[in-house]
Structures are given as C-alpha cells and as structure tokens.
C-alpha cells in the first residue's frame with residue numbers, strides 16, 4: 001500500500017511542528033522546520049541530478065574511489081593525513097547542476113569521464129578529522145546530499161565514530177545509502193567475505209539492515225563496476241532526492257515524537273524497529289483511548305462546578321433569595337404594624353447588591369457577595385488541578401504539562417468572572433406574587449375594622465365617663481353567646497389579621513424555598529458556564545491540539 005505523498009508528509013510535519021510550538025523543546029521543533037525549508041529549496045533545484053557523497057574516515061580511500069569512478073585523477077590522493085580538506089565535485093553531465101552545487105556550496109567542480117549521466121559525485125573530507133573544519137564540512141553536506149556512500153576500510157569499519165555519530169542517527173535513510181568496504185585487495189580472499197558479513201551485521205545493529213554493501217578496491221578496480229552500476233541505477237530513477245527528503249521528514253517526525261509522543265515514536269528504519277513501531281503504535285492508541293475519554297473530563301465538571309459555586313458564594317445567595325422572599329412577603333402581607341416595622345430591616349438580597357430589589361436596576365461593578373474564603377479558594381484550585389490531572393493522564397510529559405498549564409491559563413480572572421456570573425444571573429426573585437397585593441388589601445381592611453371597633457368602644461367609654469345616657473349597642477350572636485358589635489369588630493379584626501399574617505408567612509416560606517431552588521439552579525448553570533469557558537474549554541483545546549499533533553506525526557512518519 002502506498003503511503004501519503006512527500007508533500008502530504010511535509011505538510012503534516014510542518015503542522016506537527018507548529019502544533020508543538022511552545023510545548024516541545026525548541027530544538028526538535030526548529031529541526032522539523034529546517035527539514036521543511038530544505039525540502040522547499042531542494043525540490044526547486046535540478047531534480048534531474050542526483051548528488052552522491054563519498055563519506056568516510058581519513059585514509060579510507062574516498063578520493064581514490066572518486067578518481068576510480070571518474071576514470072580520471074581529479075582528486076589528490078595523499079600519504080599525509082588528512083588529504084582532502086574541502087569537498088569537490090565530479091560531474092558527468094553538469095548542465096543545469098550549477099545552482100545545485102552553489103546551494104551545496106561546493107565551488108570545486110570537475111568534468112568526469114565515462115558514463116554516469118546525471119550523477120554529481122562529491123569527495124568529502126574525513127569525518128573523523130583532527131581538523132574541525134573538515135568535520136563541519138562533512139556534517140553540513142551529509143545533511144544535504146541525495147545519496148550517501150559510506151567508504152569503510154578493513155581497519156576502521158567498526159569504529160564507533162561512524163556508527164554512533166552517523167549511521168545510527170541515519171537509520172531511516174537506508175533507501176538513500178550505499179556502504180562500500182574499500183581496500184579489499186589488502187585482505188586474503190577468505191577474509192573478504194567474513195569482513196563483509198561483519199559489516200552487514202554492524203549495519204543491522206545500526207538499524208540499517210537492508211543497505212547494499214559493496215566490497216571493492218579503489219586501487220585494483222575490483223568491485224568498482226558493481227558500485228558504478230548501483231549508482232547508475234539510482235541516478236536513472238531520479239528519486240533519491242525525494243527519498244532522502246522523505247527519510248528526513250520521518251526522522252524529524254520521530255524526533256518530535258520522541259520528545260512529545262505520537263505515533264512515530266520508533267526511531268529505527270530497519271527490521272529491528274518494526275517491532276518497536278508496533279509497540280509505540282499500541283502505546284499511542286492507549287493514549288488516545290485515555291485522552292478520548294472526554295467523559296472523564298466531563299465527570300470532573302461536577303466537582304469543579306461545585307467548588308466554583310462555593311467559591312462564588314452561591315449557597316449564600318440562594319439562602320438570601322429565600323430570606324428576601326419571606327422578608328418581602330411580610331412587608332406586603334403582614335399585619336400592618338409588623339409591616340411598618342419590617343421596612344426598617346434591610347432586604348437580604350439588596351444587602352448583597354444583587355438584583356431583584358424590585359426596581360429592576362442593573363448591577364454595576366462587583367456584588368457585595370463576600371469573596372471566597374481561603375478554604376473555598378483552595379478547594380476551587382484543587383478542583384481545577386483535578387480536572388487538569390485527569391485530562392493529562394497518559395499524555396507524554398510535555399503535553400501533560402501543557403494541559404495543566406491550559407487548565408490554569410484563565411483562572412486568574414476566575415474570581416471576577418464568577419462574581420459577574422452571579423450578578424448577571426436572573427434570580428427570578430423580583431416579581432411579587434399577585435396574592436400578596438390582595439392579602440395586603442385585606443389586611444388593611446381588617447385593620448380598618450379593628451380600628452373602627454376600637455373607636456366605637458372608645459366612644460362608648462367617653463360617653464360613660466361623661467355619665468351620658470348609654471346608647472343602645474347592637475350585639476351579635478357568637479358561638480351561642482352574645483357579643484357587642486364594637487368588641488367583635490376590635491377582636492375579630494385583630495385576630496383575623498394575625499391569622500392571615502401567619503398563613504401568609506407559611507405560604508411565603510414555601511414560595512421562598514421554591515424560589516431559592518430555582519435561583520440555585522440558575523446560578524449553578526451560570527457557574528457551570530464559567531467553568532466550561534475558563535477551565536474545561538482550554539483543557540479540551542489543548543487535548544485537541546495533542547490529538548492533531550499525534551495525527552500529524554502519524555501522517556509524517558507514514559505509520
């Protein structure tokens with residue numbers, strides 16, 4: 001099955017790098033950008049030419065092989081080491097390769113003999129040089145060329161220098177690599193085979209199991225033709241430049257994945273790495289399962305909302321809603337004297353500078369709901385932390401840190417936002433029930449009846465005091481007994497007023513509880529909205545970012 005195209009993989013790498021910006025170490029991020037930049041330049045230069053570099057230790061015979069392939073003594077082959085100090089190029093069909101060599105910064109160019117059209121062969125200095133400039137030149141060009149020809153020799157082929165510094169990190173570049181064992185003329189015939197096998201074994205350990213290994217002698221020319229035809233084949237295909245870039249993309253993606261997780265955690269390109277790639281894919285599936293449990297983050301919304309509600313003083317406001325309702329009921333329906341006295345007590349909601357004073361005035365600035373206590377604040381903080389921890393579980397370290405950071409990113413404004421949410425939530429406490437007015441009127445009527453009775457009795461008392469003849473006082477039958485009307489009016493009016501006041505209080509108590517519950521629901525919904533916006537959304541955004549990173553890495557590594 002064909003994987004995604006180089007373009008798609010490059011785009012995916014760039015996306016992974018920009019998603020990783022600020023989350024993963026700068027070095028890995030900028031390495032990915034560097035690959036993309038390089039790819040942009042290389043594909044704009046001649047793709048009809050294949051740049052192959054001869055790289056190896058000092059004295060391995062790079063310049064000798066360069067000459068052998070060019071069928072001309074272009075390079076100086078020296079006895080003093082090191083000999084070659086700057087790279088030089090041999091060209092078979094140099095037309096159009098100028099810009100390419102300019103980009104490679106290789107000014108020394110020779111016309112070679114023989115048939116290898118399209119090849120640009122570079123003779124590099126020694127990578128293990130005592131001269132720093134040589135090593136820098138090698139490192140620079142090893143990063144840029146299309147095809148790498150490692151020239152080893154029987155003495156130094158197992159040196160750690162080449163395996164650790166170059167071959168292992170280039171484990172994904174097997175497709176664009178050829179290994180040469182030079183100077184086989186110096187080995188007994190039987191030893192050549194053993195030596196080649198040993199080279200292959202070491203390469204396999206480097207993760208480069210499939211790389212072609214050619215035994216040859218630049219001096220006698222044995223095996224040089226095999227290398228020539230191998231190179232000719234690659235050059236004819238004109239694909240090495242793209243394969244090289246693809247390997248670079250894979251390596252950069254794997255490096256990003258190594259620090260930040262993702263599907264491409266495997267670093268090797270050979271057989272040995274396939275198993276580890278499987279393992280890391282399983283691991284990343286595990287991660288996405290863990291991350292995918294958005295339900296778990298949702299679960300945590302509950303304790304978060306509870307803690308935030310407490311920090312915002314919701315229970316206090318809910319209580320005040322109930323109290324305010326009872327208070328206003330007494331003012332509206334109580335016995336007129338009590339009503340009048342009640343007016344001097346403050347309204348519990350107004351005291352918190354919360355709406356519902358009855359005048360529909362808008363709240364400006366902060367409420368007077370007391371700020372969260374230290375305990376409430378730390379409970380809110382730990383609820384935020386719990387959300388972050390649960391969301392970060394199973395994520396690679398840097399991403400886990402990013403998720404935790406996201407959870408806290410907006411919590412600085414939390415107290416203000418919570419307060420505003422409380423202030424702007426409609427508590428549904430403004431409207432006075434209609435029966436209050438009716439009961440209020442009845443109370444006044446009963447009060448008037450009582451006063452009338454009192455005045456009547458007062459009149460009788462004054463007449464009696466003045467020894468005036470007592471006017472006839474009508475009576476009414478109450479419970480079998482006769483009672484004078486003025487007395488009945490006074491006592492009846494007072495009693496009925498008190499009874500109605502008590503019943504109204506009872507009703508107001510129930511109504512207050514209902515309103516408090518309703519206000520609680522509205523407040524908690526507002527608080528949940530704040531929690532969502534200030535805590536859960538940033539966390540989910542970061543998780544989504546990781547998700548996209550993981551997918552981009554998988555695409556870039558051609559998993």
Ligand SMILES: Nc1nc2c(ncn2[C@@H]2O[C@H](COP(=O)(O)OP(=O)(O)OP(=O)(O)O)[C@@H](O)[C@H]2O)c(=O)[nH]1
Pocket residue numbers: 056057058059060061062063064065076077078079080081082083084085124125126182183184185186216217218219220
């Ligand atoms: N016997 C034998 N000697 C070789 C062979 N190839 C190169 N030499 C000798 O090895 C020595 C080094 O060869 P160079 O081609 O200069 O090696 P190099 O890798 O270019 O060395 P630097 O430029 O210093 O990195 C010279 O004396 C060559 O003659 C070979 O196949 N067989």
Ligand SMILES: [Mg+2]
Pocket residue numbers: 062063064076077083084123124125
């Ligand atoms: Mg040389």
